Amino acid sequence: MTRAERLAGEIADAILSGEFVPGARLDEQGLADRYGVSRTPVREALRLLATTGLIDMRPRRGATVTQITSEHLFELFVAMGEIEATCARLSALGMSPIERRRLEALHERMGDMARARNEDSYAEANVAFHSAIYAGTHNSALVEIATNLRRRLSPFRRAQFRAPGRLALSHAEHEVVLLAILRGDAAQAHAAMLRHVNLVEDAFEQLSGTQPPREKSA
Amino acid sequence: MTRAERLAGEIADAILSGEFVPGARLDEQGLADRYGVSRTPVREALRLLATTGLIDMRPRRGATVTQITSEHLFELFVAMGEIEATCARLSALGMSPIERRRLEALHERMGDMARARNEDSYAEANVAFHSAIYAGTHNSALVEIATNLRRRLSPFRRAQFRAPGRLALSHAEHEVVLLAILRGDAAQAHAAMLRHVNLVEDAFEQLSGTQPPREKSA
DNA sequence: TCCATCAATATTGTATGCAACTCTTGTGCG
DNA sequence: CGCACAAGAGTTGCATACAATATTGATGGA
Numbered sequence: 001m002t003r004a005e006r007l008a009g010e011i012a013d014a015i016l017s018g019e020f021v022p023g024a025r026l027d028e029q030g031l032a033d034r035y036g037v038s039r040t041p042v043r044e045a046l047r048l049l050a051t052t053g054l055i056d057m058r059p060r061r062g063a064t065v066t067q068i069t070s071e072h073l074f075e076l077f078v079a080m081g082e083i084e085a086t087c088a089r090l091s092a093l094g095m096s097p098i099e100r101r102r103l104e105a106l107h108e109r110m111g112d113m114a115r116a117r118n119e120d121s122y123a124e125a126n127v128a129f130h131s132a133i134y135a136g137t138h139n140s141a142l143v144e145i146a147t148n149l150r151r152r153l154s155p156f157r158r159a160q161f162r163a164p165g166r167l168a169l170s171h172a173e174h175e176v177v178l179l180a181i182l183r184g185d186a187a188q189a190h191a192a193m194l195r196h197v198n199l200v201e202d203a204f205e206q207l208s209g210t211q212p213p214r215e216k217s218a
Numbered sequence: 219m220t221r222a223e224r225l226a227g228e229i230a231d232a233i234l235s236g237e238f239v240p241g242a243r244l245d246e247q248g249l250a251d252r253y254g255v256s257r258t259p260v261r262e263a264l265r266l267l268a269t270t271g272l273i274d275m276r277p278r279r280g281a282t283v284t285q286i287t288s289e290h291l292f293e294l295f296v297a298m299g300e301i302e303a304t305c306a307r308l309s310a311l312g313m314s315p316i317e318r319r320r321l322e323a324l325h326e327r328m329g330d331m332a333r334a335r336n337e338d339s340y341a342e343a344n345v346a347f348h349s350a351i352y353a354g355t356h357n358s359a360l361v362e363i364a365t366n367l368r369r370r371l372s373p374f375r376r377a378q379f380r381a382p383g384r385l386a387l388s389h390a391e392h393e394v395v396l397l398a399i400l401r402g403d404a405a406q407a408h409a410a411m412l413r414h415v416n417l418v419e420d421a422f423e424q425l426s427g428t429q430p431p432r433e434k435s436a
Numbered sequence: 437t438c439c440a441t442c443a444a445t446a447t448t449g450t451a452t453g454c455a456a457c458t459c460t461t462g463t464g465c466g
Numbered sequence: 467c468g469c470a471c472a473a474g475a476g477t478t479g480c481a482t483a484c485a486a487t488a489t490t491g492a493t494g495g496a
Binding site: 437438439440441442443444445446447448449450451452453454455456457458459460461462463464465466 | 467468469470471472473474475476477478479480481482483484485486487488489490491492493494495496
């Protein structure tokens with residue numbers, strides 16, 4: 001692995017851990033000093049991060065940690081929901097029998113985790129569940145888009161399963177999605193996933209106190 | 219505009235014009251000599267192009283023009299169709315009256331172009347038509363995804379409207395989409411756009427002789 | 437007192453040179 | 467004759483130095 005890639009990871013961690021707050025300026029020389037490298041790999045790392053949306057770069061004006069406005073965050077959640085729903089639709093249409101069985105098995109294991117109130121295990125399995133539905137599209141372009149969006153939203157979902165009862169609720173919502181996929185009901189899979197992700201978003205809003213932007217009366 | 223960005227554009231043009239064929243190795247020093255700059259901006263330009271999917275970069279192994287397999291291309295078309303359909307759905311739900319009127323006006327102008335068999339004007343307006351539907355989602359994340367996909371597919375759509383009768387057909391398909399959006403029929407807008415983009419894909423296959431990959435009997 | 441302009445400084449963009457790694461090619465051994 | 471290993475060349479990754487531009491502060495005038 002190249003130094004720039006390692007750097008990109010470390011800087012990303014620093015951002016996600018809140019060490020660099022949104023809007024903070026990322027000085028190339030400063031980062032170079034901090035990580036004991038020259039500016040060259042720092043620049044390449046910053047370009048990598050810029051493509052993930054974690055930082056903003058403007059020519060001759062340096063890099064800053066992206067300040068996600070609540071409006072933009074809301075848009076990201078909506079986009080995520082639409083993409084996930086699309087993946088669920090395609091999975092309902094085209095998942096192989098093996099993929100369906102595996103998804104079902106995973107869901108049952110997650111039921112045990114939910115009953116055991118094991119939030120960490122459930123969160124990990126949850127990622128696997130959604131990833132399986134991405135993969136079920138058999139479409140690498142969609143997988144890439146979905147994975148990208150999830151990464152951009154991940155910092156805002158940390159406490160996702162901390163809300164009381166959220167674990168069982170999530171599992172119940174998954175079940176609706178799962179059953180629709182298993183019986184090949186594309187429309188229902190789409191609708192159920194859309195509802196699931198919207199509820200995740202609501203849970204986030206409750207936790208963070210963020211309000212969705214009101215519709216502008218154009 | 220910085221030198222690296224200009225370079226990225228020029229190299230992209232060279233690739234899209236076929237000067238650098240898929241699979242061709244892109245030597246940093248060679249490009250630097252060719253464009254009369256040093257390797258540094260060339261490296262940054264290559265990183266930019268790598269994010270667009272136009273080239274592949276592997277650490278220590280250089281950059282090559284991406285070879286899109288017909289399977290991958292098929293996946294990109296499917297993804298494009300799904301995203302466009304999603305945009306149409308959201309547009310049907312949330313476009314402002316002004317946006318709806320503008321879309322309708324554009325569609326009518328495109329009717330004139332189609333009747334005049336003006337392929338170039340129509341192709342340009344076609345981009346505007348689809349862009350308007352992206353914008354109608356009021357979701358910058360989706361707009362970005364859709365625009366990105368379109369750019370990656372653009373080299374394969376060049377002769378899109380050359381097929382005989384394709385112009386009138388495209389306009390008729392647009393009309394179904396448009397009417398669904400105008401009356402706020404989300405499901406119909408989704409379905410109509412999906413059909414439209416699939417037909418575009420078919421037209422491409424006819425022109426290029428590419429076959430969609432058969433379903434693997436898993 | 438406020439605004440505009442200019443200079444100084446700091447930061448980014450680019451060039452060049454060196455180090456590390458990969459790939460090729462040639463040679464020797466089986 | 468084929469394969470493995472090593473040495474060499476060539477290319478990429480990184481560091482350093484220089485150039486160009488943005489930002490900030492001060493100073494002068496209105």
